[in-house]
Amino acid sequence: ETGxxxxxxxxxxxxxxxxxxxxxxxxxxxxxxxxxxxxxKPLELMFVYxxxxxxxxxxxxxxxSPECPNSSHLFLHLHTLQPEDSALYLCASSxxxxxxxxxxxxxxxxxxxx
Amino acid sequence: xxxxxQSQPEMSVQEAETVTLSCTYDTSESDYYLFWYKQPPSRQxxxxxxxxxxxxxxxxxxxxxxxxxxxxKSFSLKxxxxxxxxxxxxxCAAHNNNxxxxxxxxxxxxxP
Numbered sequence: 001e002t003g004x005x006x007x008x009x010x011x012x013x014x015x016x017x018x019x020x021x022x023x024x025x026x027x028x029x030x031x032x033x034x035x036x037x038x039x040x041k042p043l044e045l046m047f048v049y050x051x052x053x054x055x056x057x058x059x060x061x062x063x064x065s066p067e068c069p070n071s072s073h074l075f076l077h078l079h080t081l082q083p084e085d086s087a088l089y090l091c092a093s094s095x096x097x098x099x100x101x102x103x104x105x106x107x108x109x110x111x112x113x114x
Numbered sequence: 115x116x117x118x119x120q121s122q123p124e125m126s127v128q129e130a131e132t133v134t135l136s137c138t139y140d141t142s143e144s145d146y147y148l149f150w151y152k153q154p155p156s157r158q159x160x161x162x163x164x165x166x167x168x169x170x171x172x173x174x175x176x177x178x179x180x181x182x183x184x185x186x187k188s189f190s191l192k193x194x195x196x197x198x199x200x201x202x203x204x205x206c207a208a209h210n211n212n213x214x215x216x217x218x219x220x221x222x223x224x225x226p
Binding site for chain 2: 040056088102103104106
């Protein structure tokens with residue numbers, strides 16, 4: 001275990017549903033990240049939070065809405081998703097968002113949009 | 115924006131032998147860090163090894179070592195004495211400022 005947990009581990013949702021992914025880190029880190037991992041594609045960085053402030057949004061569609069209430073928790077709210085949004089969503093954390101720090105990853109949420 | 119390229123979608127190695135995974139990157143930054151991450155079939159990504167760009171000495175971690183060629187922007191991973199537990203997806207990553215980029219990954223199979 002790396003100290004980063006994600007729930008749920010698997011999620012199936014219809015295109016009209018609203019759901020949320022949760023990430024929690026127990027490492028005392030101040031930066032948290034959402035990534036999308038699709039088959040045979042590089043990991044795509046979606047959002048970066050540093051000390052609860054969003055510092056990166058890599059042109060992610062508004063149907064993905066992140067929330068970071070504190071440095072230990074990160075949510076990804078989902079609504080009106082498309083089938084192409086089906087992927088593994090990974091959460092990660094690091095001491096800060098500085099580039100010298102390795103990131104610690106959670107196990108991911110496997111999302112299927114039907 | 116920086117890019118990271120892993121040209122080997124799949125590699126295989128016999129147990130106890132050595133394998134090298136390739137990675138090239140493109141960045142205009144002078145300060146950056148490079149990482150190799152491993153993602154076993156259980157899906158939890160873990161750090162294998164890291165290299166600071168300003169250090170000329172290649173990083174090593176037990177059976178894992180890198181060949182860092184800064185001028186060529188190459189960062190390959192060598193796994194010595196391969197073990198069955200080394201079977202996984204391996205991702206190369208480059209990080210500067212807030213920009214973390216990953217390659218598409220190399221799937222490593224270890225044959226007993």
